[in-house]
Amino acid sequence: MSETHSGCGGRLQIVRGDITECAVDAIVNAANTSLLGGAGVDGAIHDAAGPELLDECRTLGGCPTGSARITRGYALPARHVIHTVGPIWYGGTNGEDELLASCYRSCFALAEQHGLRTLAFPSISTGAYRFPVQRAARIALNEIAQGLERLQTIASVIVVCFEGRVYDAYHDALNANAP
Numbered sequence: 001m002s003e004t005h006s007g008c009g010g011r012l013q014i015v016r017g018d019i020t021e022c023a024v025d026a027i028v029n030a031a032n033t034s035l036l037g038g039a040g041v042d043g044a045i046h047d048a049a050g051p052e053l054l055d056e057c058r059t060l061g062g063c064p065t066g067s068a069r070i071t072r073g074y075a076l077p078a079r080h081v082i083h084t085v086g087p088i089w090y091g092g093t094n095g096e097d098e099l100l101a102s103c104y105r106s107c108f109a110l111a112e113q114h115g116l117r118t119l120a121f122p123s124i125s126t127g128a129y130r131f132p133v134q135r136a137a138r139i140a141l142n143e144i145a146q147g148l149e150r151l152q153t154i155a156s157v158i159v160v161c162f163e164g165r166v167y168d169a170y171h172d173a174l175n176a177n178a179p
């Protein structure tokens with residue numbers, strides 16, 4: 001992990017790195033509605049967790065866009081994986097903003113139910129699903145700030161950016177929101 005930037009009273013960190021290496025209570029997976037694995041961060045998480053993760057995902061019966069499901073983390077350093085399904089970008093007039101916000105809210109709701117204190121998020125929807133990254137970063141940071149405000153039991157949230165352009169967008173969005 002490198003190039004750390006922090007906000008929300010030190011409870012939010014933006015880092016460049018690989019989410020599969022994060023030793024947190026739960027890492028979030030940007031999954032698809034089948035929950036049966038895909039490319040990008042989903043593929044990396046399944047590769048690192050091992051085949052038992054897919055076995056558990058098969059029992060879940062999929063997940064609608066904007067919602068989330070939780071599993072164990074298996075061989076990952078993270079104890080759990082929260083699988084959420086981001087919207088595919090169709091130009092911005094198909095409820096994409098609200099669905100993306102709903103992903104973050106659904107993850108915080110699961111964190112609350114399961115008493116999780118440390119979370120790591122990837123940049124949901126900004127890879128294969130083509131959501132514009134600046135817009136996604138604003139929505140993500142707004143929802144994370146609200147989640148941290150509402151749930152004081154959460155000690156830390158890390159946004160893990162795999163690509164430089166994504167890290168830059170989150171960094172800029174955090175600075176734009178700073179008081």
Ligand code: ADP
Pocket residue numbers: 017018019020030031039040041042044086122123124125126127128129130160161162163166
């Ligand atoms: P989506 O289908 O939701 O767009 P992707 O996995 O294609 O999901 O991309 C979401 C984001 O995850 C992208 O910004 C991509 O760079 C990032 N990503 C890919 N691999 C990793 C990883 N190992 N750790 C963190 N982020 C990752």
